[in-house]
Amino acid sequence: MCLLVAILAYFLLILFISTFLYPMPVNDSGLVRYRTIPWATLSLIVINTTVFVLWIAPDLYGQQEGSIVMETTFEDYVGKINTYGFNEKVLRDGQGIMAFATLTSIFMHADFWHLFGNMVFLWAFGRRVEDACGSPRFFLFYLLAGMIANVGSVLLNPKLDTLPSIGASGAISGVMGAFLFLFPGAWVNCLWGVGLILRLPYALIRWLSAKEGYRFWRWTVPLPGWLLLIWFVAQSFLPSIETIRSNQEIQGVNHLAHLAGFLAAFTVFFFVRKDLLMRYLQGRSL
């Protein structure tokens, strides 16, 4: 019990600190047009979480038999990542499961925070993109964006990459890019520590001057979607340039995959509902 409380407290602390560094999108403040239940987005979250909890987490956080202290079954964990992650060398040399890895890697995550961050972004941006596409088409778009991100990171990087790459972030980057294309004027509610502090004096003045019914405190801060996404692209762009320039293998966060996934957002126009596409082409908001 104490362990659970400690884990939860740790989680909240990290979340609190991280929201100071970067606004964490929670949801889109706009209304969805078709008012659909985001089945595909929810399913993807469930699939990713299930894969991690049932397949990766036991190896990553599991306790080896006979040992007193907690330690990871690192070899199994690395083996899975190496086998099912997307690896340029493996692909080009024809090893492992070859091109199947492009599909499996999209549903794998390295650790809890990797999964958590991706799923939060998927929920925040995917819900409305899915509404504009419809669930089956959104699912196809998600897969396509993920694969383009994988392939793009390989093509953009001149160095042969021997390290495996896993995670849904390439596909989710595509979803975020699609969100930017389709809803450039949307506002996104974010958890953002800096924003909350900045908003305090303003909220206080509003509270004092408001006659009644003003909500003094909100946990989320609405931010323009384009601002968040441009910032995201900028964050990916500079390290990507550095990776290409230095001719090094990609280590840590695969920014090239993020960038390629974001560019894959153009393919969303294959999947947007036809009436919405016509609206979009007429210059109307979706």
Next chain:
Amino acid sequence: MNAQELFRQGVIAIRDQKDLARGRELLIQSLKLDPRNDMAWLWLTHTTSDPVKRLELVERALRVNPNNEAALKLKARLQSAGQPPEPVSPPPAPAPDASSTALVETEQSASPVIEEPTAPALSASEAAPVTPSVIQPLKRKTIDEPVTPAERERIALLMDRADAYQQGGDIEQAIALWVEVLSIRVDHELALRNAAGHLWKLQYWDDARELIQRAIDAGTRVPTVYLTAIDMAERRGDTAWSTDLREKVATLSNPDEALVVKVADYYLGRGDTSTARRFLEQALAAHPHMPAALIKLGDMARDAGDSIEATRLYERAARTKAPGKVRKEVDKKLRTALPVLTDRERGNVWLAVREAMGVASLFLLLGWQDARLDLLALGPRRWLGVLVSLLGGYLLVTATSSPQQKPLAGWLGGTVPPPPPPEPPRGPLDPEPFRPPGHALQEPTELPLLPASARLMLALAGLVLLILAFILVFSQSLEWVGDHRPPYLPW
């Protein structure tokens, strides 16, 4: 005192009491109330010795009733003599008890509408000077005929003079001048508004109407003319005229959207929603591409609680290529509404092919990776797989989201689905009917729809083709995945 009684008293004053000034005053008052009394115009000839004025008054009487024998005789004598003769004695003065009968006969014999001139209010003191300008026939100037510089100068002069008269309280003289302006430019907005407005106030309803109607008949495009006319018709309870006016506005060859909306607003302001709606529908039937009218009708539907119909109308407005401001307005209204699917999207083959291309691009990417990221090594097998995926995707799309493509749906035995039954009217507080999520509002369709059996077959065929395509593009990976060895660990 009514017009008949004033007329009777005026005749008595002239004939029996020889009080010409009082008689003229009474007759003029009578004519203010009823300018179509030709006998009153004729009796007025007794009150002046000026032959020109007498002739003008006789002509006025004849315009009202061309068969007035006494007036015809007097006119003939005035013209032949060349000098002022004694006026012909009008018919015997109406006896107090017989006057009403005589007047009724006069009214019946008069034409229902004054043909040429209008009759502005005449004051007792200025009756004679005003009358000539008033009874002068208007020049028929068409709307399209441009006003010459000389005419423009004349209009400006007349308007200035009319203003001066109006400020001096001499409305009758001002009216005469405005009417003269209208003889130059039949729909001069300010002159028409002032003249008709004052005539209306003086209860010269028919003359006010005559001025307005003349501008309308000439095809004016000045919105206020129509609005004034409709207002007059409604205030007078002249349903036939107001209906005729609405029809004219609705079917103008070069429609003025702002006017259409203003007319609708006028009826809305009077609380007559049904007339406003009918009028807008009539206007939209004649000119379907009027975004402002569509928005207005949509607003009315929304206010009536029919958000679905409102959405459809807004959507129609948005598709009319409206100017930026209107487009933004309607876009804002539609931002939270359900999208509307029309035959333009349903029947478009390329929109369906586009979705199939999305599916095919997924397969192309799979094939490319299966070929170890070497495009040249894709080989005919994988390319065939991509083509098969394109076809399979198209069949699947046709079966699911695009079953009304032209002319495919017709070839495959599709029929035009019957229109959905009309929804029962709902009040503003009634809840909206349940609509399944994920579906656009369906506009009535004229396109054939693939039968369910054909759709099922297409869907199955599409799925089979996609599975086949997957096998084709992923051939190498499929071989490897069955017996794969863990890749070499780089560390």
